[in-house]
Amino acid sequence: xxxxxxxxxxxxxxxxxxxxxxxxxxxxxxxxxxxxxxxxxxxxxxxxxxxxxx
Numbered sequence: 547x548x549x550x551x552x553x554x555x556x557x558x559x560x561x562x563x564x565x566x567x568x569x570x571x572x573x574x575x576x577x578x579x580x581x582x583x584x585x586x587x588x589x590x591x592x593x594x595x596x597x598x599x600x
Contacts (some may be wrong), residue, residue, distance in 0.1 A: 550580050 550573055559568040571591070573581040 552577055
């Protein structure tokens with residue numbers, strides 16, 4: 547199992563064909579090469595909100 551840790555923002559990506567909202571996480575450009583490894587693969591996402599954003 548590989549682990550990559552980075553800070554990002556959850557953004558709205560419009561709606562799907564059924565009208566349900568879609569959301570996504572942008573991988574920072576400094577992790578561009580590692581992002582290519584992730585494309586199309588199933589991942590486990592753990593969300594930790596910083597104390598100053600609760």
